[in-house]
Amino acid sequence: MADPPVTLKDVAARARVHPATASRALNPETRLLVREDTAQRVLEAAAALGYRPNTVARSLRTRRSHSVGVLIPDLNNPLFPPIVRGIEDRLAAAGYVALIGNTDGDADRERMLFEQMRARHVDGLVLATVHLGDPLLAESARADLPVVLMNRLAHDYSLPSVSVDNERGIRMAVAHLAGLGHTRIAHIAGPQEVSTGLARYRGFIAAMEAHGLTADPDLIVTAKSFSIDEGMRCAQLLMERDASCTAVAAANDMLAIGCYAALDEVGLSCPADLSVVGFNDMPFIDRLRPPLTTIRFPHYQVGTEAAQLLLERIAGHTGPVKVLFLAPELVVRGSTGPPGATGTPPGPGPGRAVQPSGPDR
Amino acid sequence: MADPPVTLKDVAARARVHPATASRALNPETRLLVREDTAQRVLEAAAALGYRPNTVARSLRTRRSHSVGVLIPDLNNPLFPPIVRGIEDRLAAAGYVALIGNTDGDADRERMLFEQMRARHVDGLVLATVHLGDPLLAESARADLPVVLMNRLAHDYSLPSVSVDNERGIRMAVAHLAGLGHTRIAHIAGPQEVSTGLARYRGFIAAMEAHGLTADPDLIVTAKSFSIDEGMRCAQLLMERDASCTAVAAANDMLAIGCYAALDEVGLSCPADLSVVGFNDMPFIDRLRPPLTTIRFPHYQVGTEAAQLLLERIAGHTGPVKVLFLAPELVVRGSTGPPGATGTPPGPGPGRAVQPSGPDR
DNA sequence: CGGTAGCAGGCAATCGTCTGCATTGGTGGA
DNA sequence: TCCACCAATGCAGACGATTGCCTGCTACCG
Known part of the structure; x- marks a missing residue:
């Protein structure tokens, strides 16, 4: 019952052009190599047939998987979902997807996931798990694999990173x-x-x-x-x-x-x-x-910025390495009060505490 | 600086066999077609060179991406991380990876993500987002794309699903x-x-x-x-x-x-x-x-079971559709007590409340 | 009218792996 | 002795898209 998938060749045949021309017409980068009306014809044919480029074939040829690996300790830690969403959203906007790996803080698992990511030919990695002097960093460098660090700094390698101050x-x-x-x-x-x-x-x-x-x-x-x-x-x-x-x-x-x-x-x-x-x-x-x-920092933005930095490296930007620090912010809620204030439970709600100017009360 | 990737041809050359033979020796399914000592030679060569099969090329040839799409409302909802981990862990054990998509409850986003997943040639889908009579189900069926539902039931299609009772x-x-x-x-x-x-x-x-x-x-x-x-x-x-x-x-x-x-x-x-x-x-x-x-159900297991069901369908199991219900469990904590019990704040801790046998107090 | 620049598009190789078929060499039976 | 057969491996053609190179063709200039 499955419809046979429609390929570039089918589109080309319908538009009465060579597959190569169809390819160029469909790719925004190379569209200008094709006469306007021919391009239109190809586009229409593609639409009519419901053509969907085969990403796998494309990846094989271009050696770009349009996917990146994201290594985090554990998705169950509520800190990470917003960050991951930030990464995913920014990546999606660029046509990339994220492969998530949970290391559970285990170096062996981390290495295994790293290998898996490499086998899948990810175009880059976002690492939130490296400890100081992690061998993964050297390996990534050797493989020319772009890497961005999140909430971590590496002292022995100079790598792009995003973290809070x-x-x-x-x-x-x-x-x-x-x-x-x-x-x-x-x-x-x-x-x-x-x-x-x-x-x-x-x-x-x-x-x-x-x-x-x-x-x-x-x-x-x-x-x-x-x-x-x-x-x-x-x-x-x-x-x-x-x-x-x-x-x-x-x-x-x-x-x-x-x-x-x-x-x-x-x-x-x-x-x-x-x-x-x-x-x-x-x-x-x-x-x-x-x-x-507590001290707040913009989780989602950490994700988007990390993705942004990685995309830049993937795109071949070789400029100086960017190390990004996001500003933290104090959020005063009910868990802090003056010392020895027994019997004064604070009301609910996120009331902003006043900084006492002197030793009052 | 990047080492040129080692391919099957390199391995074959080192083991002095044809690439086809190397391929057969490396694949457990076809190993028995190759003489034992030859297979050994290939394996050693592969190990020596640090050969890693190119998943992309493999996918192109076999039409299997070894990846599945997972559509959920929002990763930020704490209910989902454990489920997603269950899915990922079970999939990883079978050499699969998950692509996560957040629909935010938006039908347009859902459709877009669905298209993206299809473009990436996922081998199957786990859907936690479908509403009753979702057109995605018909489309998946038409494309012969295995689907498993999570925490959802479809009344008009008979699909494998995992949910709590x-x-x-x-x-x-x-x-x-x-x-x-x-x-x-x-x-x-x-x-x-x-x-x-x-x-x-x-x-x-x-x-x-x-x-x-x-x-x-x-x-x-x-x-x-x-x-x-x-x-x-x-x-x-x-x-x-x-x-x-x-x-x-x-x-x-x-x-x-x-x-x-x-x-x-x-x-x-x-x-x-x-x-x-x-x-x-x-x-x-x-x-x-x-x-x-509250009522507890095993989140992580919902994920593993869903992944399991999907893997079975992908493997071509055509048996009767399995619809799995996991048993819920009542967890009594401090938010419930007898009516009108003003002034009796319960102590902290997850003490299990006693069922009063009659109207005491 | 000849020469050349430049545009549009076709040709074919390539990415790395898998697999149906052909080939080789050896063995057993008639 | 010859043939049929089997096991082990080589051969080559996909899979679907991209891209360097080449060929026609048009048009413009001198």
Whole structure:
């Protein structure tokens, strides 16, 4: 029952031209090589027959698959869907598609997916998973495969990348807490092998110093991964060590959720007993109780920009490597308040907290 | 700098055989046509050269792209990432990849993505977006393109599908509420053009009758989409109409979140003033306050099963069409309680509520 | 009127792999 | 001894589109 697929030859026959001419007429790049009326004739024939170019054959000849690989840790992490959509939408506009690969933070899986992508002849890669000094980078370079990094920086290779200004973001978080009157501020750091974790840790130290506060080593715990479980573990560790901190700046929202869970378990409440700031402003994070104060950055745009950068490299732009930093933004919600404000649960809604100008109350 | 890609011809030359022989030796299906030692020689040559078959050329010849299209409403809806991962993982195990398309519920976008998928010669489609009587189904059938439906049923075509038993799920929700003593139970229905919305609505009516309760038309509102905004609108409508209901069974979790928002706005609390039940058990829904009581089904497995069904059709299995229903499960959390239990905020944590045997308290 | 520039379009090779058919060499049976 | 047959491999033609090169043809200039 399946209609035999209509090929370029069929179109050419109907328009009474050679397939080569039909090809040129159909391709916007080469249309001008063909007389206007001939081109029209071909276009009409194509439309009449419902011609759809065979992308596979085209790819074989042009060595362009019009597809790119996207390696992320896990699609289930709510941070990624908006980014992926950004990538897909920008790519689609250029006639490209994305092949998504989830590494689950496993280097073996990452390598396997990388091989698979290469076998499928992707025209480029967006990597959100590389750790510092990842061998994949060298391999991509050797294969002349364009690569763009997302939320990661590579120190040993100079590669295009898109990420948020992590230092600045965490500085905003610390400034917010210090402004509320907190002095004993803890940090739940992310894994230090990924640039995100490292940059936020460094930013935290710098921000504390800038505010004349001491970054007590006892108040810094490092998570093994950006997960709720790890956030909970670290928060518990903090509470066991010494209860003297009144606020926590977590390296991301997942870790912050872990804090919530740890507080719940011992019957403490946020922000009365402990203020918590996250990082990322994940979707739905504003639906928690209390809604999380966090650092927002434009997820979708990270995706579109990464795709844009990659498309430029694929198109052969050889200019200087672009390293893009997107500006973070502090979103004040209900999870932060002045220290020791027991019994003052904040109302719902994303009311913007006022920066107290002095030590009022 | 790019190494010239190694082709089958290179491998053949190194193994001193004809490319055809090399091809046969490399393909498990045809290996037995080649003498054992020759095959070994080819395999070694391939390994030594780091040969990677060109999937594009293979596809052109065999007319199999080893890729399938997946059309979903929106990757940002947290329901889908786990499902998509299920699909991807199962496909990957069979050497296939998924091309994801987000329709945003827009029929034009859906059609465009469908065309794009066809142009890329996907071997099959997983559709989570079709509405009743979607023309895409007829078109796929005409093109001999295998299709599997997800969370949807088509009444006019008999197609393989995977979905949750919606009627049974909503019945469990109603039974739970009735068991707590609720009699005035409202329903925020989903869009009736999609089978999910329709099935849950019907299930609600049937369940109410089965419990000897009246499904008051005043207590049924239909949302235009499965979104938070619509959930909020519908909940407000319910409260405006008549405050006599003590519980709401929402057609999905997004609508339930909308209820939460509506309650917040007028200062009512859940479950003291209103019990709410959702449907889907989306990721992170257990982190809300109160944690949402909802109907769970195995998202990831929906994905793997759908992929499995599709792979079977692609492989040419022509047996009877399989329609798979996965069993739902009631997850009792903090958003439901006995009617009129004002002043008894439930503690945190996913404690399993006890079914009261009689009207205690 | 001859020469040439330049446009339109045809020809054929190519991308890398698969596969139906032909060819080779060896074996067993009559 | 000859023939038929089988196993193992070579041969060559697709698959469908792109593109460098070449051929006609027209038109313009001197």
